[in-house]
Amino acid sequence: MSNRTELFKKYMQVIAETQGIDDARNELNNTKAREDREKVKEKFSVKDTFVKESKQLMKHIMEFQIVIRQLTPRYESATDMTDQEKDDFDTESKLQLQQYFEKYKQLESYERQRQEMMKEKLEKWSATVPFFSRSIDDVSSFHKVNNQFRMGILQSLNMWLMKISDRLSTIQQTRLSRQRHIEAIDFNAQLHLPEEISVSQSPMITTTVEEIKQYEETMSKLSSEQLQILATEHEELLNLKNEELQKAEALRRTAVDIASLQSELATHLQVQTQNINTLLDNQTDVEMEMEKGNRQLKQANRKGDRLANMVMWFAIICGLLLLFFDYIN
Numbered sequence: 011m012s013n014r015t016e017l018f019k020k021y022m023q024v025i026a027e028t029q030g031i032d033d034a035r036n037e038l039n040n041t042k043a044r045e046d047r048e049k050v051k052e053k054f055s056v057k058d059t060f061v062k063e064s065k066q067l068m069k070h071i072m073e074f075q076i077v078i079r080q081l082t083p084r085y086e087s088a089t090d091m092t093d094q095e096k097d098d099f100d101t102e103s104k105l106q107l108q109q110y111f112e113k114y115k116q117l118e119s120y121e122r123q124r125q126e127m128m129k130e131k132l133e134k135w136s137a138t139v140p141f142f143s144r145s146i147d148d149v150s151s152f153h154k155v156n157n158q159f160r161m162g163i164l165q166s167l168n169m170w171l172m173k174i175s176d177r178l179s180t181i182q183q184t185r186l187s188r189q190r191h192i193e194a195i196d197f198n199a200q201l202h203l204p205e206e207i208s209v210s211q212s213p214m215i216t217t218t219v220e221e222i223k224q225y226e227e228t229m230s231k232l233s234s235e236q237l238q239i240l241a242t243e244h245e246e247l248l249n250l251k252n253e254e255l256q257k258a259e260a261l262r263r264t265a266v267d268i269a270s271l272q273s274e275l276a277t278h279l280q281v282q283t284q285n286i287n288t289l290l291d292n293q294t295d296v297e298m299e300m301e302k303g304n305r306q307l308k309q310a311n312r313k314g315d316r317l318a319n320m321v322m323w324f325a326i327i328c329g330l331l332l333l334f335f336d337y338i339n
Contacts, residue, residue: 060163067113070110107174111171132150150302161287161290169284184269190265
């Protein structure tokens, strides 16, 4: 039997070269497809400063919260800060918080407009290029996750802003209730003595014996009618003071109730805001799922139409062939 080793080596070399060509062709196709996907992702990637601006806003909010925490003991003290300084602090804190809320609203409005624009862009692209369904699904999934991430950032900012607003409202309500209580006490202190009785000012009393002696001398100078008038006026003053103290206590309780109601209202508003944001996120998810289902239905309809056309043309061709063969025969 002749030696076929050289012929076998040539066959193996040809097979290896053919496989190398096929591998290189496959690698080239894979590289081209990967470059196309990268171009699509690069086209639809988000290149804005939303995250950067959100980080800066969060940094300012945290610094503002630290300032409030440090100034709260001085603000609540009666001697560390004057009323003018407290008023200035209230005004500046409100203005600063308003600026933070305006910045948050700008970011929220921008993000919602961006999501709407990106949704319309994806719809147009999917309608223009219907054959790259996998790339469309990848880009849609990327933007869905990115939208959820950015909405989470907005929810965090809103939560911190509401927390700082609640803190400022609490310390301001505490100060207001304290001022009302003090004003009520000052009003009660403005009591007048009856004009019918005039008692000369006595020197400072140092001991209890001198106090008793001074009291007896004063009472001895008064007649029974004056004593009766003094007792009546004294009882009326006590009753008036008790009534005013009861009114002041009622006002204090009312102010505390109002402050607690305001805190509860702020808490409920925060919860409602979070629920509304959650509903909006769920609505966005439902809309994206509906759009995805509509795209799949459109693709299925197009495939069904193509298949129906193919069957129709196949039947027509078969009929023509049968007619041709029948004509020949």
